[in-house]
Amino acid sequence: MPDATGLELLAQELGDAAIETVYFRERATVVIDPAHIREVLGKLRAKGFSFLASVHGVDYYPEEPRLGVHYELLDMSRVDRLTVKLRVPLEEPEVDSVTAEWPTADHQEREVYDMFGVVFRGHPDLRRILMPEDYEGHPQRRDFPVGGEPVLFTRDEGQWLESRE
Amino acid sequence: MKREPLGTAVDPKGLRVRSLNAEQMLRGAELEGANRPAHLEGTELEAYVAERVLTTTLDSAVAWARSNSFFPLAFGLACCAMEQFQTAGPRMDIARFGFEAFRASPRQADLIILAGRVSIKMAPVIRRLYDQMLEPKWAISMGACCSSMGVFNNYALVPADKFMPIDVHVPGCPPRPEALMHGILKLRDLVQNDPEAGWRERYEAVGTEERP
Numbered sequence: 001m002p003d004a005t006g007l008e009l010l011a012q013e014l015g016d017a018a019i020e021t022v023y024f025r026e027r028a029t030v031v032i033d034p035a036h037i038r039e040v041l042g043k044l045r046a047k048g049f050s051f052l053a054s055v056h057g058v059d060y061y062p063e064e065p066r067l068g069v070h071y072e073l074l075d076m077s078r079v080d081r082l083t084v085k086l087r088v089p090l091e092e093p094e095v096d097s098v099t100a101e102w103p104t105a106d107h108q109e110r111e112v113y114d115m116f117g118v119v120f121r122g123h124p125d126l127r128r129i130l131m132p133e134d135y136e137g138h139p140q141r142r143d144f145p146v147g148g149e150p151v152l153f154t155r156d157e158g159q160w161l162e163s164r165e
Numbered sequence: 166m167k168r169e170p171l172g173t174a175v176d177p178k179g180l181r182v183r184s185l186n187a188e189q190m191l192r193g194a195e196l197e198g199a200n201r202p203a204h205l206e207g208t209e210l211e212a213y214v215a216e217r218v219l220t221t222t223l224d225s226a227v228a229w230a231r232s233n234s235f236f237p238l239a240f241g242l243a244c245c246a247m248e249q250f251q252t253a254g255p256r257m258d259i260a261r262f263g264f265e266a267f268r269a270s271p272r273q274a275d276l277i278i279l280a281g282r283v284s285i286k287m288a289p290v291i292r293r294l295y296d297q298m299l300e301p302k303w304a305i306s307m308g309a310c311c312s313s314m315g316v317f318n319n320y321a322l323v324p325a326d327k328f329m330p331i332d333v334h335v336p337g338c339p340p341r342p343e344a345l346m347h348g349i350l351k352l353r354d355l356v357q358n359d360p361e362a363g364w365r366e367r368y369e370a371v372g373t374e375e376r377p
Contacts, residue, residue, distance in 0.1 A: 130286075131285070131286065131321070132285055132286045135285070139319075139320040139321070144320070145320070146318075146319050146320065147318075147319045147320030147321075
């Protein structure tokens with residue numbers, strides 16, 4: 001990990017793109033402006049964070065801006081990890097795709113799109129990956145109903161049959 | 166078809182095998198040198214035949230054969246499949262009952278065991294597999310997920326009864342191999358003793374058989 005000081009130095013190098021830094025339990029996080037995501041990841045790659053371990057979505061409901069995307073970076077030569085976070089509003093959930101530079105992001109961005117509805121501009125093939133293609137809504141959003149159905153027990157059979165008729 | 170009680174409605178003297186009637190066979194008239202039974206007549210002869218000849222209906226014989234040689238589809242969806250493998254393993258040894266021939270193609274299988282949770286996306290695939298199986302066919306819903314959606318009772322899953330007929334539900338999360346074994350043996354009893362209690366009756370689908 002970059003230590004707390006190292007994280008601040010890193011944020012200074014990123015300039016205006018970095019909005020906030022968080023150092024919590026030896027995990028370094030930098031929150032950035034969504035408009036600069038490709039530029040920021042490019043700079044971090046030049047500094048040695050050459051492996052994009054994960055891209056995942058978050059719903060910060062009821063906070064605004066509501067949706068978030070997290071990028072977990074790994075520097076494999078120094079065994080150093082860094083989390084890059086960004087937030088996008090629900091009304092315009094758009095962020096640039098990093099698939100061109102990081103091919104591993106292809107399916108993971110599709111998953112974030114599928115589950116949270118974040119639209120990745122410039123993604124080569126942005127469509128649902130886990131849910132059926134005709135599915136409506138983005139099920140991992142926190143205001144999405146959990147779904148499912150009541151479990152049928154034998155003792156309820158009479159009511160169940162009545163409801164069928 | 167109702168089965169007749171054994172030994173009634175069949176005249177033992179009328180049974181003919183290889184153009185010998187029962188009386189000739191039992192008396193060993195054709196068996197030179199063999200131990201010949203004593204000459205029997207009337208009720209003694211009938212008792213003698215009833216001890217040695219089994220009569221049944223063709224339906225019962227076919228059901229007996231079917232129920233003792235299920236060909237399950239080699240098919241697993243989730244963690245329940247691990248228990249399904251163990252059912253075929255040496256401890257439970259499904260082969261004791263003649264169900265060990267797991268088939269890789271639905272065309273050759275007559276039993277599908279839904280071992281795991283069924284997602285909305287997977288349901289049409291499973292339905293297609295089930296439709297590809299030749300009749301007569303049976304289905305076992307294994308575990309809580311595909312019976313009642315269990316702990317995954319959410320937006321992603323669908324219970325198996327919603328898209329295909331299920332003959333036996335095996336509860337558990339996951340069911341132990343013993344439980345699956347019990348379920349398969351229940352299905353065997355169903356096929357053997359009550360072949361009329363199939364899914365067509367329960368789902369009001371009588372008359373949709375593939376056979377003419």
